[in-house]
Amino acid sequence: MSDGNAIELRDVVKQFGDVYAVDHVSLRIRDGEFFSMLGPSGCGKTTTLRMIAGFEYPTSGEISIHGREMSTTPPHQRPVNTVFQSYALFPHMTVAQNVAFGLEMKRIAKSEIGPRVQEALDQVRLTGFAERRPRQMSGGQQQRVALARALVNSPEVLLLDEPLGALDQKLRKELQLELKGLQRRVGITFIFVTHDQEEALTMSDRIAVMSQGKVLQVGSPTEIYERPTCKFVADFIGETNFIDGTVIEHGDNYATIETADGLKLRGITPRPVAIGEAATLSIRPEKVRMFAPGDAKAEHAFTLPVKVELVSYIGSDTRVTVRLNPQRTLDVWEQNTFSTLDRDAYWQPGEPAVLVCPPDNALVLTE
């Protein structure tokens, strides 16, 4: 009866007083996938996770775990385990006692608990730490204890609430890869809550982008980055340039807009548009190309005349801010595929330039 779905949320609402923390969310999380819920703080991602764990019950709607309706099942009766943002390790217990806790609660035989705890600690590379207290360990080690304490119960789904949030950047990167590798090995469904888009893109099979209690888009990292269906997602994931205009012409999956200045630009339409509709062209800084005026390569149907305003050399890239009109600047990132000290090879502030916006690299968004 599970249809390959580990978790299914049907029209789930969570209200706190008058506030909709989660606003009619429906999601299907497949068995064995690494699923991320991504959004700014207060978007409802943690509340959604807490409802799956059972710490909160939905105001309305249904939550199923492997096809069993569990909206109001208390947390200790759900086949899921959580890795908390603060780790929530029991400070009065040793690492081994922490990891054994879930097995003891399930009344697993004592003789079986020892080896399983050992195995779980080996899995997170904490062999030999069994008798330590949590407070004698570093943040990264505590994080792994939390992981072992959850995984030892062989949950059907593992819930992770910003588990890397408290760690420094370098450790984060390491643990991201480790976590992804672990998920592949154990084959358990991971639901990962984060506000860090890079983290979500690196680790996830699919991502749900949330804002103000709503799921705006669900898709693979490439889909989310390359085909955002609304301005919020385009803006929240990575960086992008927005140019406002009106739809003057469209096909099945593309549309052309005209700006107030009379410039025409074309892009892909993830959702149907209508002529005369207000729309925004979204094009990412690395997907624009910039040439000197008169350069043969600047001969293109969709170009923007601009003036270079700011040039930031950051090693691998040069990031250029150009001015389109008095109200609007655009960002252009050019990879430094050459190696030279010649100043003329780089853009200089004040230079005129032409931006080429290939329609395949741009999106026309109406929401």
Place this chain on the structure above:
Amino acid sequence: MALNTLERERQRRERRNLTLLLSPGLLWLVLFFALPLLIILVYSFMTNGPRGNIVWQFTLEQYSTLFTRSIYVNAYLRSIWVSLLTTLACLLLGYPLALFIVRQPARWRTPLLFLILIPFWTNFLVRIYAWQIILSNNGLINSALNSLGLPQLNLLNTEGATLLGLVYGELPFMVLPLYAAIDRFDFTLLEAAADLGASRWRGFLRVMLPMTMPGIAAGSVLVFIPTLGQFVVSELLGGAKVDYLGNLIQRLFLRSNPPNWPLGSAMAMAMMLVLLVLILLYFRSTTEEDR
């Protein structure tokens, strides 16, 4: 070399300052605590004269009386028993109360704690007299029962009234340390316990209870110690029907004719011994927690 002298000079000055700061308190403690205690200790080994005077002759008679005469042995057992009951009752009432206050929104917590402290604004004796008025045969409760046509209850001058008065008086001393301990408790840990399959009760037993144990220990010590030596409540609410340690000591010093200071002193010393053992146990439990 010069640095060394400087350092020594600094240490010397620091020690002098410390002595200066500590001396008023030390003087106070020596004069009004250590010295009287020493006097009591000495008295407890002396002989009682025929007119209640102290005869300076060493004897262990007082202590042997304490441990052989049933009136004293019973008073000890009764006092320890009633102190245990009071402590337990305060714990059972105080823990949910402290937990309730901690779980309130921040702006309510201080007023609620304040409410617990308000009784201290009135003299303890006055408050115990108020209980007399509530419990007496024509008091508040019995008048109410009377007007409802229900039979009168004999409430005042019972051991129940003593226990009630003791719990009433000591409850704040239990609630405050419990509040401090529960306030420090991270309630996410209960969610973690539930997440790992613990029912609410098991989560409480395995996680919250051990982690708030320092508060339980502190509150229990604070309640047990004064209760063990009390004599006011059992006299005013219990009607002095049964003897508690405090009542006997008070009587031996002030009311008996002739008084018996050596025996009273020996009783006080024996009581201190009980408390000393208890406090040592308490310190052991807290230092283990801090390890």
